[in-house]
Every structure is written in structure tokens, then in C-alpha cells.
Amino acid sequence: MxxxxxxxxxxxxxxxxxxxxxxxxxxxxxxxxxxxxxxxxxxxxxxxxxxxxxxxxFLAGEVFDYPLPNQLLSDTSIDSAANLLRKFHDVSADYLSQLTGNEKWLFKCHMSQEVMCHNDFAPYNVTTRNGLATGLIDFDTLCPGTRLWDVVYGAYRWVPVYSEEFQLDFKGKCSRLQRFLQAYGLEKESYPKVISCMIERLQLLIQFMISSAAKGEENFQNDIEQGHIEKYEADIRYLRENELRILSEIGVA
Structure with missing residues (x-):
């Protein structure tokens, strides 16, 4: 055959x-x-x-990668993205009671379970209409986790909180980061953990890419060859060096 x-x-x-x-x-x-x-x-x-x-x-709508178009750099756009993630979390939280613990997920669940995390809430996985987020696709990375874990990675991708300033300067990144957190409705007591959690998320992403590539998975091998790990390492350094400045800008005393 x-x-x-x-x-x-x-x-x-x-x-x-x-x-x-x-x-x-x-x-x-x-x-x-x-x-x-x-x-x-x-x-x-x-x-x-x-x-x-x-x-x-099929979910209709436009999907974008980087660099982000101007329509996704607007206040209304990032508000809509954060609102969509919040809606997804609120609805998915009830699903936790149906889990048996025998489910198979791409990522290992290493944290407390508050909601179902998409784990790759990025513009390339969100459908949009006129710059507003309308749908969420590609659930390969789904698994239970905390709100903060999913929120910080969503913010990292949607702001984006990258070390290079090809689209936004430092003030611009902080402003959009704060707006994303506020639009999502993240509790203020979680703000001091945002950058450290973002760093941890990127560190685990690097480890996952390396282990997956070692198992022969071509997608991750190609990503590594294209310099993705170096990019994440640069972003981690940027976050560490600017953590206090960023937290101050988003309202953490």
C-alpha cells in the first residue's frame, strides 16, 4: 500500500x-x-x-508573524489579545475537573493547575479581523498550568518583549506590557513575578528545543540552526539586566 x-x-x-x-x-x-x-x-x-x-x-481571519504589522501594534489590538486569553482561561478552568492525570501532553505539567494553558499564545497562533484577536488555533502545546505562566509568554510574544528594538523602544515595550497585563486582569500581586516567570518560561523553551532536536525532530533542529536559541538567550539576558526597570515602568514599587 x-x-x-x-x-x-x-x-x-x-x-x-x-x-x-x-x-x-x-x-x-x-x-x-x-x-x-x-x-x-x-x-x-x-x-x-x-x-x-x-x-x-478552519477559523477564518488573518494570522501574522514578525515583524508585526501596525494594526497589531495598536492599543485596541493588544487589548483584544489579552481579553481573548482571559476568556480562554476562564472557560477552560472548568475542564480541570475532567482530567484523569493520564493525559498525554507535549509539555510536562510541572506547576499547579489553575487553567488549561495554550502555551504558545502568539500572533502566529491567533486569528484576527481588522487587527482584533478573534480566534485561537494550534493546540499542540496545550496542558494544565497557571494563569501567570500563559500570560507572561503571551505578553512576551504580543508586546513583543524582545531584546532587539526593531519595532518598539524600551518605553514602548513597557507600556504595551502593562496594557496587556491590565487588559487580561492579572492580579497586581503577580506583577513582581512577571519578568522572572518570563525568564523561566524561555529557559524551559530552550531546554525543550535542545532535547527535541536531539531526538531527531527536524522542526526544532531547523529552529536551532536558524538561531532561535541565541535569540532566546539574548532575550533572557535583556530581561535580567532590565528586570527592575521594567517592573518599575509597569507599576511595581
Missing amino acids: KKVPRVIVVTSEKVTRPVKPWTTDVQRFLTYMTVEKQVSFVPKPMGIDDNGNEMVS
Whole structure:
């Protein structure tokens, strides 16, 4: 029998993706969100096709990568992104009671469980309309975790809080960071932990990339060859060197 290549195929109705070890648990979660909670900002699971690929519904909208277009650098845009993440967390929190502890996730759950974390809440995984965030896609990184863990990485990607200043200067980054946290509604007592948690998140990302590449996963091997680890290391240094300044700018005394 001829082996059918497994690739991501996108049509106006559905997205077909290769099955992963965590696909069943992700589809179960998406069923809960779209059927029990009746939300429309995540894809609907459509099962497995005859070639062994998972299918999910297509979410219409524009998706962007870096550098971000001006429409995603507006106040209303970053507000909408933070609001979408908050809505996702609030709805997904009830799902924790349905977990058995035997679920398979791409990332290991090493923290307390408050909500279901997307773990890659970035512009390239969010659909937009006229610059406003409307939908959340690609749930390969889904797993339980804390609000703060997901919020700081979302802020890192949406501000973006990068060491280079190709789009925003220091003041601009801090202003957008503060706005993201406020729009999400993060408790003030968590603000002092934002930068340290962001650093920890990037450190674990580097470790995950290295271990995945060592196992032969080409995507991560390519990312490393393209200098992604050096970029994250530079961002970690930037965050460490400017932690107190950033915290002061966002209102931490």
C-alpha cells in the first residue's frame, strides 16, 4: 500500500494535520470547549481521516508573524489579545475537573493547575479581523498550568518583549506590557513575578528545543540552526539586566 504523506492541509472548511501522541486529549478538550461550552473562538474537532490525520474546523481571519504589522501594534489590538486569553482561561478552568492525570501532553505539567494553558499564545497562533484577536488555533502545546505562566509568554510574544528594538523602544515595550497585563486582569500581586516567570518560561523553551532536536525532530533542529536559541538567550539576558526597570515602568514599587 502506498504511504500517504502526512502534511498540514488547509481549506476554507477544515485543517488536516498529522496525528501526534497528544491528539486524542487535545481533541477531547476542543470538544468540551465547542460542544459543552459552546465557544466559537477555538476550532471544532472533526476526528481522524482515513489517512490517520486529525481534522479540525478552519477559523477564518488573518494570522501574522514578525515583524508585526501596525494594526497589531495598536492599543485596541493588544487589548483584544489579552481579553481573548482571559476568556480562554476562564472557560477552560472548568475542564480541570475532567482530567484523569493520564493525559498525554507535549509539555510536562510541572506547576499547579489553575487553567488549561495554550502555551504558545502568539500572533502566529491567533486569528484576527481588522487587527482584533478573534480566534485561537494550534493546540499542540496545550496542558494544565497557571494563569501567570500563559500570560507572561503571551505578553512576551504580543508586546513583543524582545531584546532587539526593531519595532518598539524600551518605553514602548513597557507600556504595551502593562496594557496587556491590565487588559487580561492579572492580579497586581503577580506583577513582581512577571519578568522572572518570563525568564523561566524561555529557559524551559530552550531546554525543550535542545532535547527535541536531539531526538531527531527536524522542526526544532531547523529552529536551532536558524538561531532561535541565541535569540532566546539574548532575550533572557535583556530581561535580567532590565528586570527592575521594567517592573518599575509597569507599576511595581
